[in-house]
Amino acid sequence: MDDSGAILGQLSALKDMLDLVNEEIEANFQITRDIESEIVKCSEIERNLAARESDLMKSMYMLQFEIKGLMAMNDESRTRRECLQKELSCMKMKQDEILERMNNKREAFSTLCLEFQKGVDEEGRGKVGKLLAEKEYLENEVHQLKRKINSLQNSMSDFVQEIFEGIDAYNSELVLLPVRFLVDERKGQIKSGNSENDKLVKDINELKATLLVCLQQFHHDSHTSIRAKGKHQRICRFNHVSFPRLSFLSLKPVCRMVVLEGGHTDHKSVSNTMQINQLGNAEPHINIHDQIALTNGMAGKMCSGKHEDMTLEDIYDKDGDYDEEDDSDWEPVEKHMPIATWFCVNCTLVNIDDAIYCHICGEHKESGILRHGFLASSLHEAESVMNKSLEQNGNSEASCSQSISPHKLTAVGFDERMLLHSEVERKSHPHPERPDRLRAIAASLATAGIFPGRCHPISAREITREELLAVHSVENIESVELSSQCVSSYFTPDTYANKDSALAARLAAGLCADLASAIYSGRAKNGFALVRPPGHHAGVKHAMGFCLHNNAAVAASAAQAAGAKKVLILDWDVHHGNGTQEIYEQNKTVLYISLHRHEGGKFYPGTGAAHEVGSMGGEGYCVNVPWSRGEVGDNDYIFAFEHIVLPIAREFAPDFTIISAGFDAARGDPLGCCDVTPVGYAQMTKMLTSLSRGKVLVILEGGYNLRSISSSATAVIKVLLGENPEIMLENVVPSKSGLRTVLDLNFGNHHPSLCHILDLTKLEEKPPLNCFLYLPCPLINQVPFSQIQSKVQLLIASGTSHSSIMLSGANYCKGERL
Structure with a gap:
């Protein structure tokens, strides 16, 4: 009984222990379940983190790409800025040089103008005096010629009147034949007098024309002076020069002001062309055309001045004050004008707009190379095909090839x-x-x-x-x-x-x-x-x-x-x-x-x-x-x-x-x-x-x-x-x-069949042979030079080409029969 009680006690203790173990196991299961739930949560978090990491990697790649692009653009912008700064500094230096040069030229030009004006004043007065004296002399001559003409006309009219009066008085007393002879003789004298009279009138007209040309030329030379500085031209004025009234002329000379763009006074030439038309009343009608020609390719413009359509009488009334315009707008500083350019469609290089052909490749400005390819003429416009x-x-x-099966054709890929x-970004050059x-x-x-x-x-x-x-x-x-x-x-x-x-x-x-x-x-x-x-x-x-x-x-x-x-x-x-x-x-x-x-x-x-x-x-x-x-x-x-x-x-x-x-x-x-x-x-x-x-x-x-x-x-x-x-x-x-x-080139032993081209003049014991030998790499040092020399000389003597010598030498060094 005692043993059974002890056993029961032990069993009870074991049961209690088993219950404790079960409770611990149940607690462990609960812990395991909690851990599993945590693992599930961690897995979910890990997936979320992986997705986030993927998004971040994509963002990082995109940011890296953008950063690279920005860095490249930044570097390019920095380079362009440095270039622009250098160009700006160079332009400033050039501007300063141009300003200094223009100031010097302006001072020199002003000095020349003053000297020229003084010379004109001194020479002009002398010329005016001479011309006035000559004019007075010519007027006296004209006056005397007119008096002679009047006296001749009066004497001729009196003589004719006497003839007719004599004819009328003695008509009945004179014989008809002698009268006819006398009339014919008088008519001949009248005709000769008329011809002499016409000659005198012609001489007078020529003198008038000569005097007019001289006066007009002097007027032009004394009052017109073109000042070329930059693109502005002005008229220098010379006052205190007057001309007497020319009552016998009916003339309207046109005063012109020449405006040159980039021109110089060296490129001006004046020519006066006079046309004389004989009028019915024997009065000369004179037109003077001032032609101003600009040479050496300078572009010139003729524009009317403020004295257009003025006669010499009007000019005389103005007392020589011909230029009232203000010169304050004249600026000698050269302005940087933009130069029109175009890019060659063939080579993309830049050309000046005035050029028709590219100065690098010679392609026409309006080339049709994009329409006809290289078959388009490079010297003509788009429609021309060579x-x-x-x-x-x-x-x-093309029409014949449509029947050929595709596997026998050349395939072309294009889209x-x-x-x-x-x-996309527009730059200075395509x-x-x-x-x-x-x-x-x-x-x-x-x-x-x-x-x-x-x-x-x-x-x-x-x-x-x-x-x-x-x-x-x-x-x-x-x-x-x-x-x-x-x-x-x-x-x-x-x-x-x-x-x-x-x-x-x-x-x-x-x-x-x-x-x-x-x-x-x-x-x-x-x-x-x-x-x-x-x-x-x-x-x-x-x-x-x-x-x-x-x-x-x-x-x-x-x-x-x-x-x-x-x-x-x-x-x-x-x-x-x-x-x-x-x-x-x-x-x-x-x-x-x-x-x-x-x-x-x-x-x-x-x-x-x-x-x-x-x-x-x-x-x-x-x-x-x-x-x-x-x-x-x-x-x-x-x-x-x-x-x-x-x-x-x-x-x-x-x-x-x-x-x-x-x-x-x-x-x-x-x-x-x-x-x-x-x-x-x-x-x-x-x-x-x-x-x-x-x-x-x-x-x-x-x-x-x-x-x-x-x-x-x-x-x-x-x-x-x-x-x-x-x-x-x-x-x-x-x-x-x-x-x-x-x-x-030396490829070592990578290509044993490849032969190097060696200059025989570089080998030891070498004769001066001007040829090349084709030798395989591994055998270069294994072939006696005497064999190479004799074989090459034999090939040269037979007239073999150099390329054949190379191949023959390679075969010979390999031990093959040629």
Whole structure:
């Protein structure tokens, strides 16, 4: 019993303990439920915080974008303000110099006027005395001539009267025949007297005319003095000079006041032309026309003075006081007048409004390049086309090409919505990357009948976010997308955007992607992407250099998605495609080759040196040919293609070829300043069509001379259509700088099949051979010089060209039989 009681006690204790445990468990459950509810609350808070963080990140990106734009605008405004301040200081200095110079000139001119007035006063009085004495003498002569005329007329009338009286008195007594003879004799005497009388009247009239001219000339020289200072001219007055009344003249000379704009007294010449008409009463009617001619291209104006329509008698009554006008409005200070200018539609450079042709590119002010492309005449207005036959031929070919199946045609990608991408802010000079670039190319293709017509158009679409993420980061995509919320923004000081720029960039990338897919899949033979904004400067994160999305990189990604394993991107834009190189510098499936101006990193964007060959396993898949100066031309590019580009490209054996076709290395481009012609671009395109079974996509990049870009793009598209270049450049000789650039290239062991061009004159034990040898890199030090020397001398003796010597030398060094 005791044991059972103990057991019961223990059981009771255990029950109590169990109850306590249950209570603790229940309390723990309650705590757990509370914790779970707290966790749920924390999760909700965390989600809210994540959403808030996302909103804040978006706001931060937008603020960063706006800050970048504001900073860029601030920097530009600061630069412009500094420039304006410098210009203002220069203008102030010039103004001070002009004021000082004008004051000096005004003082000197006043001194000259005073001296001139004194001289005129002294000389004028002497001339007046002489003229008055001569006038008095002439009047005396006239008076005596009149007396003689009167006496002759009286004597003749008396004589005639006597004759008739004698005839009447002795009529009956005289014989008829003698009377007739006497009458005839008297009539002859009368006629001779009349002729002598007419001669005297004529002499008198000539004397009157001479006296009038002398008096009028003296009046003009004594009272008119033109003072040229700036654009105001005044009449200097000389008082105290009077003329006696000329009662025998009826004359109304016109006094003129000459107002010159920018003229000088040196450019004035006065000529008096007198016309004398014989009136019925033998009185001379004299008109004097004062003709003032302005020479040396000075613009002159004749305006009536206050003495217009005054006779010499009226002038005599005025006592010589001829100029009552106030000279207080005469200001010698030169005012800065605004100069009217116009921007060339072809090269965007500024010209003075009076010029008809651009002083840089020679384009006509009213050129029709936007209507007819490069086929529009540069020397005439909009309606003039240089070659109508080309337009007709293109149209006829266009009509014949409609029956060709699309997969045999060249595809062209174009959408007018890309023209909406333009700079909103008005600056002192138009932006070179402007919608007119596409308009000029499209006009050229339309005028030539190429597109629409011989080419197959593809419809445009916007690139998707997923496709862009294959080459760009989220930062690039969102920053470009944010620009659509701004009327005007700038990624960099020279890379603008408006509310339609993001749409244009997506359309351009979408066209390039679809063209790459269509060409690789065989739906088109090849293609040309007529797109903007350009893309080869756009990197993984940043938009720059006029570029928003990298169109060539997007096209390469699309071609690989369609099945291409290896893609070649050849960039002949004059600027290095730093964005394309950044995207693919670690990728072995894409070979990037660029020919560009570098000049030791001083030319934009500063990248693209020869030693930049790739990184992180992608060494050798970036090839840069950096020109050391501008003005490189067709021969330099073709030479580099023959000896650098094509050997590396053939070794790579691409499945698809993309050409980043910037035409800013073309002749006449204001930014590139190089000398590549449409023939050169056509031949480079022809050489690249030999790769990847002709699957070539040409993507427009830069190029800012409309005539150059449109003619070069047309030449490239003609090659894509199957035409040969107009001229094939063979055995080209590069420029000295171009040759040096190629000679300095050293790709090490990245391309074993690539041969360096070595100058034999640099080798040891060298003879003075003026030729070059093409040698593979690994075998340079393994070939005895004597073998190289003998082989090259044999080739030179046989008349082999230098290019053949290069290839032959390479084969010989490889151990192959020539």
